[in-house]
Amino acid sequence: MESGSTRVNTIHWELFDKEKVMKISEIRLQYEKGSLNEQIVGDEPLVFFEKWLQESINAKVMEPTAMVLSTCDSNGRPASRVVLLKGLSENSLHFYTNYLSPKGNHIELNNQVALLFFWPELERQVRFVGVATKISENESDEYFNSRPVESRVGAVISPQSRVISNRSELETAYKQMIDSREVESIQRPEHWGGYAVSITEAEFWQGRPGRLHDRIRFRSENNKWIKERLAP
Numbered sequence: 001m002e003s004g005s006t007r008v009n010t011i012h013w014e015l016f017d018k019e020k021v022m023k024i025s026e027i028r029l030q031y032e033k034g035s036l037n038e039q040i041v042g043d044e045p046l047v048f049f050e051k052w053l054q055e056s057i058n059a060k061v062m063e064p065t066a067m068v069l070s071t072c073d074s075n076g077r078p079a080s081r082v083v084l085l086k087g088l089s090e091n092s093l094h095f096y097t098n099y100l101s102p103k104g105n106h107i108e109l110n111n112q113v114a115l116l117f118f119w120p121e122l123e124r125q126v127r128f129v130g131v132a133t134k135i136s137e138n139e140s141d142e143y144f145n146s147r148p149v150e151s152r153v154g155a156v157i158s159p160q161s162r163v164i165s166n167r168s169e170l171e172t173a174y175k176q177m178i179d180s181r182e183v184e185s186i187q188r189p190e191h192w193g194g195y196a197v198s199i200t201e202a203e204f205w206q207g208r209p210g211r212l213h214d215r216i217r218f219r220s221e222n223n224k225w226i227k228e229r230l231a232p
């Protein structure tokens, strides 16, 4: 859209079976599904996170493990994309990717990252800040070998985020590998594996009526969690 445009953005918004045409700026929901306080969140952010994740799974939210990962390039220019949470350890969240992708390159230069979960069905957001490091090769192998063969082939043949001339290039490489005799014994390529994000900050957000949302943040200070309530 042109900058400074005065165009009025209208959309078709289907809410409670009644279709309305309205301005984007008029879309407004009331949040009233829950509340949050210092006692409920406890003293360990990842323990509480696990509880909320379980509740999201129970509520059948779409892609409960999808999280937005933000990194910065060498000029400090940020980039965000969705990745899937594949494991939790005592103080870290794990995901898998191509180490040679832009996100992998960013982490190589600056391993400070942010992670964000948004579970709209429960009116909840969770934000993390942390430090990403590669997990052990054994752990990456174990996860790689547990993936369906199609996903393993995909990881091997796709040069993630590189420009390709067309889709058939990708499909041909995929088919060649799927049809080959070695497909069942395919090994994890060195450039593919996991990261563990060790968290230094966590914030739990629960939508409340009248925009007076609940926000409880943990930040790490001298290896201890400081818990604080933030204004919405």
Ligand SMILES: Cc1cc2nc3c(=O)[nH]c(=O)nc-3n(C[C@H](O)[C@H](O)[C@H](O)COP(=O)(O)O)c2cc1C
Pocket: 063, 066, 079, 080, 081, 082, 083, 084, 085, 095, 096, 097, 098, 101, 102, 103, 104, 160, 161
């Ligand atoms: C729901 C969803 C799940 C995704 N999960 C992953 C994942 O676990 N790992 C991954 O590398 N990319 C995943 N992607 C693709 C990334 O968002 C992104 O397109 C890709 O990793 C390239 O990112 P980069 O160029 O910033 O490195 C997922 C995308 C979506 C929409």
